[in-house]
Amino acid sequence: MSLGLMAFAVPQISWRCSFPGRRLETGTSLRVAASMNYSSPNSPGQERLVNQLKHHLATSHSYLPVGKNGRDDDELLLWFLQDRKFDVPKAGTKLANYIKWREDFGVNSITDDSIRKIASSGKAYLNSSPDVKGRPVLVVVAAKHFPREEEALASQKLCVHLVEMALQNLPPGGDQILGIFDLRGFNAANADLTFLKFLIDVFYSYYPRRLAEVLFVDAPFVFQPVWMLVKPLLKSYASLVRFCTAESVRRDYFTQDTVPLDFRK
Numbered sequence: 603m604s605l606g607l608m609a610f611a612v613p614q615i616s617w618r619c620s621f622p623g624r625r626l627e628t629g630t631s632l633r634v635a636a637s638m639n640y641s642s643p644n645s646p647g648q649e650r651l652v653n654q655l656k657h658h659l660a661t662s663h664s665y666l667p668v669g670k671n672g673r674d675d676d677e678l679l680l681w682f683l684q685d686r687k688f689d690v691p692k693a694g695t696k697l698a699n700y701i702k703w704r705e706d707f708g709v710n711s712i713t714d715d716s717i718r719k720i721a722s723s724g725k726a727y728l729n730s731s732p733d734v735k736g737r738p739v740l741v742v743v744a745a746k747h748f749p750r751e752e753e754a755l756a757s758q759k760l761c762v763h764l765v766e767m768a769l770q771n772l773p774p775g776g777d778q779i780l781g782i783f784d785l786r787g788f789n790a791a792n793a794d795l796t797f798l799k800f801l802i803d804v805f806y807s808y809y810p811r812r813l814a815e816v817l818f819v820d821a822p823f824v825f826q827p828v829w830m831l832v833k834p835l836l837k838s839y840a841s842l843v844r845f846c847t848a849e850s851v852r853r854d855y856f857t858q859d860t861v862p863l864d865f866r867k
Contacts, residue, residue: 652679654690655697663698671704673697685810700808712763720756723747728764728771731860737780737814738768739855741862745787749794758800765809778814782851784864785821793828802835817855818845 659666659673666673673679679697686693704710714721721727725746729739747757768779805813816839821829833840846854852861 648680648683651683651688651690652676655679655683655693658690658694659698662694663701666698666701667705671701673701682810696807696810703808707762709762709766712759712766714763717756717760717763720752720760723752725757726760726764728767729860729862731856732771732773733780733855733860734857735780735814736773736776737778738771738776739780739782739862740764740768741782741784741864743784743864744792745784745789747792747794747797749797750791754796757797761797761801762804765804765812769809769812778812780855781813781816782862783816783818784848785819785825786848788822788825790824795828795831798828798832799835802832802839806837806839813839813842816843817851818843819848819851821845 656674656676656679659679663673668674671678679693682693682697682700683690686696723746724743726740726742729741731739733739749757765779772779818825818829833843836843848865851865852867856862856865
């Protein structure tokens with residue numbers, strides 16, 4: 603069934619929000635303000651668990667690299683321990699998968715220049731300013747995404763690069779980012795379940811607990827079947843999604859000077 607027909611087969615969803623960027627310009631290199639801001643071990647118990655995980659990785663996954671984002675990165679180890687509720691074996695498995703994925707996907711080799719062409723579409727960017735809570739803001743403009751015309755890997759690399767930059771721009775003490783999906787003008791040609799599945803897997807498996815909220819802005823009726831397909835894939839992450847209007851984004855999340863360009867009146 604086409605998305606257009608599916609839209610009429612799905613019950614009406616109430617789009618409402620009750621909750622209160624740095625754009626990647628062509629020819630411009632983004633400068634990051636800070637390093638990854640994972641929490642540091644702050645108690646003897648946490649330090650002991652980090653050392654246990656470090657030993658576990660050294661013995662079970664000795665092939666993994668060391669250093670920043672490696673198997674001996676204390677802050678990274680603590681973050682994955684927190685995600686797995688301090689279960690050392692589970693954290694070790696998830697962290698090993700993360701480090702291996704970084705190598706296989708080539709995360710460290712993605713630069714502004716390497717994704718400049720896909721970034722010039724304006725379909726995704728890091729807002730030049732944080733939101734009112736100081737969180738870095740990722741904006742996706744769905745109406746500018748055309749999966750039939752663009753290489754899937756290029757879009758995936760743009761996504762990962764923006765997430766990496768957002769985390770590098772976390773303020774002191776901050777650890778989460780805000781995601782905004784601008785759905786104004788969205789139609790069936792913009793639907794891309796393959797990319798959405800990739801995005802969900804990236805945040806669930808490799809950047810766990812990094813999303814504070816995800817705003818779906820002015821979702822049209824044709825988006826309803828997409829949401830019905832995506833919601834089960836989100837699992838617990840579905841609770842982070844808020845449907846809202848462009849006006850509420852401007853009013854509740856930004857000041858007049860910090861609102862993303864696409865949301866300025």
